[in-house]
Amino acid sequence: MASATTPTTFSLLHTTTASTSRTRSFLSHVSLPSSLKPTTLRRLGFSAADPLFALQVASKVRSFGSGKAVRGVVSMAKRSVGDLSAADLKGKRVFVRADLNVPLDDSQNITDDTRIRAAIPTIKHLIEKGAKVILSSHLGRPKGVTPKFSLAPLVPRLSELLGIQVVKAEDSIGPEVEKLVASLPDGSVLLLENVRFYKEEEKNDPEHAKKLASLADLYVNDAFGTAHRAHASTEGVTKFLRPSVAGFLLQKELDYLVGAVSSPKRPFAAIVGGSKVSSKIGVIESLLEKVDILLLGGGMIFTFYKAQGLSVGSSLVEEDKLELATSLIAKAKAKGVSLLLPTDVVIADKFAPDANSKIVPASSIPDGWMGLDIGPDSIKTFNEALETTQTIIWNGPMGVFEFDKFAEGTESVAKKLAELSGKGVTTIIGGGDSVAAVEKVGVASVMSHISTGGGASLELLEGKQLPGVLALDEATPVPV
């Protein structure tokens, strides 16, 4: 089957001394062109490594000139639900932690079911294998039992998408839940009540985790959006349940947000926006190590302008981040990254949807006016830069896109990415408000990947480890 252009999977065993001074074995599954032998990889100089070893291999192989099919096929070194055999699953009670934290309106209607749809492939797979699925999630940030944060409104949509009637428990632990679990037929789904109704969930209380774990035989974490939280149902349960494996959604998120970003088709551009530079420092610094082009927009640009001595009127500025902005500009220069700041902006006389607005050069923002979007010249320059790329990651809106008058910059980026996606460019939307913008423009379906995690995707892009991922079983080591 394997050919030079068809990826095959090598298993690479190596050891590393983590900062905790524990020596651990990591297995990294990397799909690489079959012409690459483990001996070749060793010759390439892989020795000490970190948990992202697989990704380093992928990028090295790429620069070595042999990596044809590396992009998007790298997986973290975690065992996946797809690795479990039929015997592992048939008749087994599987605790699935999903992130079904969807928005509900005042009448408890789901206003965006993206996260529910994203959780379906893993649940369907388990049902088809004859497992008994014990599905859990949080919804919102309740303090104790709060009816408006019940998972009950999710049952009809889940049942519809799965094609079976999902049973709902009134609690997430306790004798009633145990009774329901005991009566579950193979291939069925029991939805537990909001795990955050217990304060022990967010405290990652071991006794509480043990109670959750006692409901099941094995654990699947598919809650990418909550993987940055070390909670009882995302991390604590893994201490009591083996195997503990990654679901398909979690795996896909890692493949794109870690794999495609660490081993991109080049040129590679990042677009970073949002309100404040302070909330994106980690992401910008991490991306500066990887990208060829960095486009900045949103409220944070005014801190950069001010750092360059421009007057910014009453635009959003973080005075204590001026030095940081200067150092980021210097870092981009030192790394040879082409950093583009908008050259013109749409300004407003107040922060309101009906504000008076005009377009001015970035250097001419009058006193009393604030910049709320990037201007048409900037859109043109950004588009030209994006046209040269093969991989683009986007996090954060270009302006106050919630107000129609100031949505043009953000919507133009969404449209450009959709157009480029159609031409084979890898387009990754890194969660948060940029996802809302892509959906508003109606181009979500054409993007290569849209993350279901806001905070989790940011942390991953910052290069942080996610506790919900770390806690899972490593893929089976195969010595080379």
Ligand SMILES: Nc1ncnc2c1ncn2[C@@H]1O[C@H](COP(=O)(O)OP(=O)(O)OP(=O)(O)O)[C@@H](O)[C@H]1O
């Ligand atoms: N020029 C601006 N002035 C003030 N606010 C702005 C400006 N541009 C964008 N924003 C606001 O930034 C907000 C989004 O910023 P945020 O940092 O939360 O980005 P995000 O990518 O959505 O992050 P997260 O993933 O955490 O949700 C939007 O509500 C938008 O209105």
Ligand SMILES: O=C(O)[C@H](O)COP(=O)(O)O
């Ligand atoms: O919406 C999210 O980002 C996730 O569901 C995590 O929610 P949390 O920030 O309340 O932990």
